[in-house]
Amino acid sequence: MKSLRKSALLLTAVVGTGFLFGTNHVQAATKAHVTTVSKKSSSSIKNTPLTKKGYILRVLDNKEASPIYIGKANYNRLVKNATLLKNAKTISPKKVQNIKFRVEKVLDVSKRVAGAPAYLVVSKDKKYSTWTTQSGLQYYYLNDKSMRSVTKPLKRIANRQDRDLKKANNKRDFNQAMKAAKKLKGSQRSLVVSSLKKLQKDGMNDEGVNLLLFGLQ
Structure with a gap:
């Protein structure tokens, strides 16, 4: 993005x-x-x-x-x-x-x-x-150590010209981010997992409806 x-x-x-x-x-x-x-x-x-x-x-x-x-x-x-x-x-x-x-x-x-x-x-x-x-x-927590395993694969997707999550490389990185998100704890886990599910459904939306992506766009 x-x-x-x-x-x-x-x-x-x-x-x-x-x-x-x-x-x-x-x-x-x-x-x-x-x-x-x-x-x-x-x-x-x-x-x-x-x-x-x-x-x-x-x-x-x-x-x-x-x-x-x-x-x-x-x-x-x-x-x-x-x-x-x-x-x-x-x-x-x-x-x-x-x-x-x-x-x-x-x-x-x-x-x-x-x-x-x-x-x-x-x-x-x-x-x-x-x-x-x-x-x-x-x-707020985008650059926290606990989020690195989530943000690293998301940034790889963001830096590609084609960000379609059906593409093999994007799908692989998305699944990696989701796997890492499920290891988070408490309210952070809930927000990040739900945000990734929204991302999977809506794609990389530039219109500002997925707060997890703020700072990545």
Whole structure:
């Protein structure tokens, strides 16, 4: 899976809970993560089943990262508007690498022709929040030692041009990942195994519905 990360770009414009679109197409995004939408597009902030997965994500620290806003007041503003806040207190993603986030909302853009959905992610105490996309997030335990036997074969699949799980080499690596996942313990085992079953059913989905793949895409 190739990264969905695009060139850095500020929001073109935001009105209410949506974007103000141009005459043809506009790149609407959080600071670093781009979605291409048509002039007839409309957007709204919606609830998402991903919220039920809980606080299992890390906001990645990279040069294109969106700002992390501090305080519940800023979180309350972001819930209503998917935009870069002005005169708001922020912190570097580097400072929150040990903080777990969950997906709180998704920005639903109708007639989106390219790019990735944007998510509002928030820490458990609502102290930290930001809008970003799948490429700016990672399953919190993805790089843990316990996960290496799972992620190694998944990365091999991700790096192939043809990721069809019916292909012999991909099927072999997937089965290896599943075997390793079943050796995990507790809630981690449950999430990883169920995520792999979803992957087997849906394939390598770039639309951000399988949190295990966040950080691999």
